[in-house]
Amino acid sequence: xxIRRFKLIYLPEGTSLKREFxxxxxxxxxxxxxxxxxxxxxxxxxAYILNNWFNAKKVxxxxxxxxxxxxxxxxxRDKVEYMGQKVDHLARSNGELRAYVHxxxxxxxxxxxxxxxxLPAPIGDSTGAEDLISRLDQMERQIxxxxxxxxxxxxxxxxxxxxxxxxxSIRPVNGGAFSSYFGKxxxxxxxxxxxxxxxxxxxxxxxxxxxxxxxxxxxxxREPAYGNVVVIDHGHGYRTLYAHMSRFAxxxxxxxxxxxxxxxxxxxxxxxxxxxxxxxxxxxxHQNPLDYMFEGFQVARLP
Ligand SMILES: [Zn+2]
Numbered sequence: 365x366x367i368r369r370f371k372l373i374y375l376p377e378g379t380s381l382k383r384e385f386x387x388x389x390x391x392x393x394x395x396x397x398x399x400x401x402x403x404x405x406x407x408x409x410x411a412y413i414l415n416n417w418f419n420a421k422k423v424x425x426x427x428x429x430x431x432x433x434x435x436x437x438x439x440x441r442d443k444v445e446y447m448g449q450k451v452d453h454l455a456r457s458n459g460e461l462r463a464y465v466h467x468x469x470x471x472x473x474x475x476x477x478x479x480x481x482x483l484p485a486p487i488g489d490s491t492g493a494e495d496l497i498s499r500l501d502q503m504e505r506q507i508x509x510x511x512x513x514x515x516x517x518x519x520x521x522x523x524x525x526x527x528x529x530x531x532x533s534i535r536p537v538n539g540g541a542f543s544s545y546f547g548k549x550x551x552x553x554x555x556x557x558x559x560x561x562x563x564x565x566x567x568x569x570x571x572x573x574x575x576x577x578x579x580x581x582x583x584x585x586r587e588p589a590y591g592n593v594v595v596i597d598h599g600h601g602y603r604t605l606y607a608h609m610s611r612f613a614x615x616x617x618x619x620x621x622x623x624x625x626x627x628x629x630x631x632x633x634x635x636x637x638x639x640x641x642x643x644x645x646x647x648x649x650h651q652n653p654l655d656y657m658f659e660g661f662q663v664a665r666l667p
Contacts, residue, residue, distance in 0.1 A: 437492060441483050444499055451506050458513050465520045470513060529622060530598040532576035532644050532656040536606060537629060540567030543639060546652040552636050562605065562643035563653040569610055569638035571629040575620040576604045576644070576656065584616045584627075590641070591633025594626050603648075607641035608632050 367389055374383040459469060483499055486492035544564035551558045579598035586592050590607035594614060597603050610630025614620055631638045644651040 437496070441492060441496055444496055444503070445483060448499065448503060451503050451510075454510055455506065458510050458517075461517050462513065465517055465524065467516060467520055470509070527600055529578040530600050530602060532598060532602055532604050532653075533658045534574060534576050534622060535565075535657045536574050536576050536604075536642050537565050537567050537571050537640050540565040540571070540640070542566075546650070546654065553634065561650045562607075562641050564639050564641050566637070566639045567629050569628075569630055571638075571640075572613075572625045573606050573609065573627045573629060573640055575614075575622055575624045575626050576642075577602070577622045579604075579620060581614045581616055581618045581620060581626070584612050584614055584618075587633065589634045591635060592627065592630065593633070596620060596626070601647040603645045605641075605643035605645070607643075608635045608639060610638075 369386060369388045372385040372387055374385070375381075462469060483492065483495050486495070542563060543566040544560055546563055547560060548557050549560040550556070573594075575596055577596075577598045579596040579602075581594060582597045582603065583593060583595040590605070592609035592612060593605060593607045594609065594612065595603055595605050606627060608630055609627040609632060612627045614624075614626040620626055629638050629640050635641075642653050644653045644656045
């Protein structure tokens with residue numbers, strides 16, 4: 365049986381008052397529907413307002429963070445551009461150093477990989493962070509390249525320093541007078557024109573004789589013509605010879621340094637008086653010793 369209407373009786377306690385309400389089912393449904401609708405409208409409205417409030421708060425926090433990040437990114441880009449200029453400057457100095465020590469210039473394509481300049485402005489929704497990372501990668505490669513180049517320059521300088529230390533470059537006795545130059549001269553014994561393979565420096569007997577460069581003593585012996593003679597091998601094809609010594613101050617096989625005393629002036633062998641006969645050979649070819657006395661390297665000074 366379907367209920368169409370019903371009666372609601374109201375009996376307050378302690379009184380004889382009685383109230384009755386006749387209610388139709390359809391009215392009850394209407395009221396219930398209205399209450400439910402009101403509840404739904406109110407709750408969804410409240411949820412919407414709360415959601416909007418939370419979202420607005422979230423957006424505001426994100427915007428604040430975004431502004432800060434943009435500022436920090438801009439500062440980072442400026443810093444990277446500045447560092448890029450520094451790296452370029454280092455690369456140029458490195459190039460000049462390479463030229464100075466006679467090393468080949470670095471490949472231009474290799475150099476380009478680290479070239480600085482302004483970073484491109486961010487396009488569309490790009491933050492510009494990608495360009496920043498790419499530029500940092502470039503700089504990392506460029507710094508690596510410069511590091512390797514510097515190591516090469518250092519090694520080259522060390523080699524050059526070693527070679528310079530091995531190059532005959534000082535006057536082997538203090539003072540004295542050049543009595544016979546390199547080239548043809550009249551032999552003091554025969555009177556004939558003969559080649560003179562060295563330089564004669566007249567000085568007093570016992571004057572110290574200095575090694576003209578770093579090297580190894582190849583000979584320290586007595587020979588008929590040269591008398592007491594020392595030959596030093598300096599490497600790189602260079603040898604020097606010191607003849608007519610009164611006595612030795614080095615022995616065969618000894619390593620000597622430039623400026624080290626290796627003997628003393630005398631008149632042993634085929635000699636007419638105390639002097640040093642000094643020869644410079646390069647790849648066994650006699651050189652003019654005057655070409656191997658550089659002012660800057662002159663440890664033996666004129667009195
Ligand atoms: Zn001579």
